[in-house]
Amino acid sequence: MASATAPQPVSSPSAAAGAASNNPHKRKKPAARGKGKGKGKGRLAKTPRRSDDPGDLPRRRSKPSDRFLKLLRKRARDYNSDDSDDEERLSDEDEEEEGASGSGDDEAAGAVTRFEQGCRAFRVAFTKIMAKKLPDDPLGPILSAHKKLVAAKLAEDAEEHKPKGEGRREKRMAAEKGHVIPTNHLDSKEKELIKIATQGVVRLFNSVSKAQNCRKGLNPSRSKDAKVLAKETKQAFLTELSKTSNQSQKGKASSNFSKNNSKDEDEPGWAPLRETYMLGSKLKDWDKMQTSDVVNEQTEIPLDDSSDEEYAIDSPE
Amino acid sequence: MARVHHKNGRGGGGGGGGGKGKGKGKWKMPASVARKQQAAMANVDQVTGDKIPKSFVFSRGKLPSTLRHLQQDLRKVMLPYTALNLKEKKRNNLKDFVNVSGPLGVTHFFILTNPKSSPHLRMAKTPQGPTYTFQIKEYALAADIANSQKRPRCPPEIFKNSPLTVLSGFGGLGEPFKSLVEYFRHMTPAIDPVTVKLSTCQRILLIHFDREKEMINFRHYSIKLQPVGVTRKIRKLMQNNQVPDLRDLNDVSDYVTKAGYGSESEVDDEAATVSLASDVDKLNRASRKSAIRLQEIGPRMKLHLVKVEAGLCSGDVLYPQPVGKEGLGKKGKEVEEETEGQEDEDLMESDDDPEDESEE
Structure with a gap:
């Protein structure tokens, strides 16, 4: 963990120094793509950046620095290896981004990260929900707080409906008690x-x-x-x-x-x-x-x- | 008061005429006396002079429709000495019926009840009891029985005479049943074999006691007489009073000689043939032998004796035997009775206890 976080502070100033405003874009893109491969989440991250894309395209072709590549690889490895690591790494990255965004694109980057953070929370919550074992409920998974109320109301309705039919039948049965309709043929008795x-x-x-x-x-x-x-x-x-x-x-x-x-x-x-x-x-x-x-x-x-x-x-x- | 449409049989009309005729001479009978006498005449059989038992069939409490039909069927069974259209109201209590029964000469009550939706039938003698309470385990209406038959037969004329009562399976039984037999025997007018007309015997009420299940089977049949040895065609010819259809026949004799369907099942019932004392109708002459055919007309009931009370729906419980304090009290009473009835021992032996108790 420490080894993963250590290089970042080093890298960021260098990136900021080397490729003044382009770098954050370049670095961001592969990372997003890597994540997209993993869970298909990268696509979401991509959308806010679309406005910048036409300008970015020619620059993207320039070769990234070795160091940056190394970092990417490491991140990919980290991502694949463990979820919890990933989380920490992301949080670190956020910090780094905050620190790095002194220039003109800091606004866009902030939006991205904020979205990503929300995304992560959503993901965690979603996985948690999906992992939850639901009781075998005929009503299905209702998340509303009124779940109990709804169930009670439905049960009440059913109960109210049943006695009407059943009561009538019971009444009829009671009225017909002892009434035996004889068969067509005469039995021995x-x-x-x-x-x-x-x-x-x-x-x-x-x-x-x-x-x-x-x-x-x-x-x-x-x-x-x-x-x-x-x-x-x-x-x-x-x-x-x-x-x-x-x-x-x-x-x-x-x-x-x-x-x-x-x-x-x-x-x-x-x-x-x-x-x-x-x-x-x-x-x-x-x-x-x-x-x-x-x-x-x-x-x-x-x-x-x-x-x-x-x-x-x-x-x- | 209960509104009563009382159907008087032959007794009512004839008796009434006689009373008025007497009054038209020198001395005119007061209307009240005439009415009383007329009422008294209606209660007595004109030939034998016996008292005619009459009955009310009614219900206490609310009954479901099937039981209402059963009530009507029971009234038809008890015809002609019953009130076919007896109307009762909610506010009529038992006392009202008892009060009405006196002047009308009603001696038997049949009360249908439905407590806790299990049908019960109470048979009682007025005004002093005893009362027999039966649970109706099973019943079938007359309409159900007619539906189950291919060719139901229920001409209205058969209800003009009271049914014969046949009791079976009651022999050698203990106390509650002994008095019950007495009750059933006097439920319908007794038949005097010397004076009875056979043409009036058209219905039969069978009360059969099933000893294994302790159930009383109640059945109601119509009696049909058929001359033995007469083919179906001749019988039909005599009955219908119509010219038969002879289109397909070459000769009139073919009508008689041609075999029918061969469905005559007269072979088996040798036991069911009788030689009649008098002519019943055109077909069944005195000299010929006739076969007796019974067809059920319903209602059908399966009764279970639940309780016997000494009074009219009240009084000491005679059956089932009360236990504890009540039993002791009853024993004391019995001892009293015995001492009282010492002088005519024979009567006590032959007769049943409930009757005596009601007499006191």
């Missing part, structure tokens, strides 16, 4: 259910035909037929009664048949003709009647379809 239901209907129809066949042609609403029916059932009732006379005290559940027939025997088949039709406690407290009726109905109607179905179908299972 449905077929089985239909089978059970069919069995139930068959049983009901059979029981109805059994109950109605014997009294076919007799209309219980006609008094004549009602008498015949009563006679018919009376005998059955009496035989049934003699059988179960000892059990009659125990309860109604013992014999459905007798209960059913006794009703038939005592009363006409059509309800309005009965003595008790719509009379008595039945109407006053109908709710009580209903609950007590539950007991009666159970025993009264032996062929109540549901009860029949239930036990009949359960037994094979």
Whole structure:
């Protein structure tokens, strides 16, 4: 480092002495070119000098001094070898230029150096930025200070947008909960259910035909037929009664048949003709009647379809 | 108050006429008495003299549209003894319905609710309970079922009579289900096999208990009777009442003898044939055998029994068995009941507890 800086102070006075005003130009040019080769930065440095160029051209052809060439070589070597060295060398050069610019071109040279300095700072900053490892951000590298704010705002927007669609969908899903649209074909389960239901209907129809066949042609609403029916059932009732006379005290559940027939025997088949039709406690407290009726109905109607179905179908299972 | 369009079946019209006719003699019946009597007549079956169960199907709280459709479907199931166009308002509470149900003779409530967006169905007896709360695990509307069928059949006449109820799979089960069976049995008018007309049996409500999954399957079918051994062409000829298309035939006899598509699947359902007691229609005569065909009309529900309460949407919880303090309290009550019901032991045995509790 010291060896690099040492020759410069020596060289500059000599250059200033030797080639009064041309020298700085000549010396500058190769240096710029060398740098341009390195990083393509020389072109920038060249632009402010363009105005001088036409005048400079003939002079450029004159051979530079050995010393100057040596210096150039050294600089090139330095430049290629290390960045940090280069920086120091440049700063040294600046100083030297300042010192050297006593003559007419000092203004132009100052502009160049200032630009170069800015350039260097830019380069350093740029390389630093490029070397920086960026997080994998979908927003991309945003240098603004508002980066966080922007991100927050975008996230907020997205959040606001999402609940609208999602909320609606959720609401719909909730409304449709449990709603199952059946398939076109009947699966085995449905077929089985239909089978059970069919069995139930068959049983009901059979029981109805059994109950109605014997009294076919007799209309219980006609008094004549009602008498015949009563006679018919009376005998059955009496035989049934003699059988179960000892059990009659125990309860109604013992014999459905007798209960059913006794009703038939005592009363006409059509309800309005009965003595008790719509009379008595039945109407006053109908709710009580209903609950007590539950007991009666159970025993009264032996062929109540549901009860029949239930036990009949359960037994094979 | 709930606005009610109550559809009276045959009971309403006939009963009303009788009451007024009596009043036109010497003594004129006061209007209020006549009205009461008329109302009472409407609640009783004219032939058997049994009380006709009537129902309200309504909802509490806001329901999504699919559940509203389910509500309407349930009303159609419960026809004719239900209010098809029952309008409820937000400010109607349960008490309003109970107050209306008394004079109208409504005995059963079906309440659809949607708490935390899981549909529930409460079946209750008015005015004193019990209440059965079901969770509707799955359901399909009548429209969905009609869409899934190639040839949906749902003539409006079948809703003029109440459905038959077939319960299956409930045999030999414990307490909550025993009373539930009773409830279902009295949900629709009981059928007296001696007086019933077969032509009124056009719908069937199947309530099937799946023991493995503890689910209650609710299905609704229409009953169709077809004469056995009659070809499709003859059947159509009888049904349509139209002159058949004989253009392509050489002889009239061809119409009968020519084989159809051969799609008759009557071979398999030997079990589904019945001999009818009386004539149902032109085709299904008493002397002939008929095959029973069921076609689903919906709605379809899969229910899970969640809770049983002694009162109408209130009172003691009978199922699931309460634990801790409540359980002790309930036990005490049960003991009381037993001592009370000593004299008629048979009744207690045959009947179910919730009913008795409501009676107290």
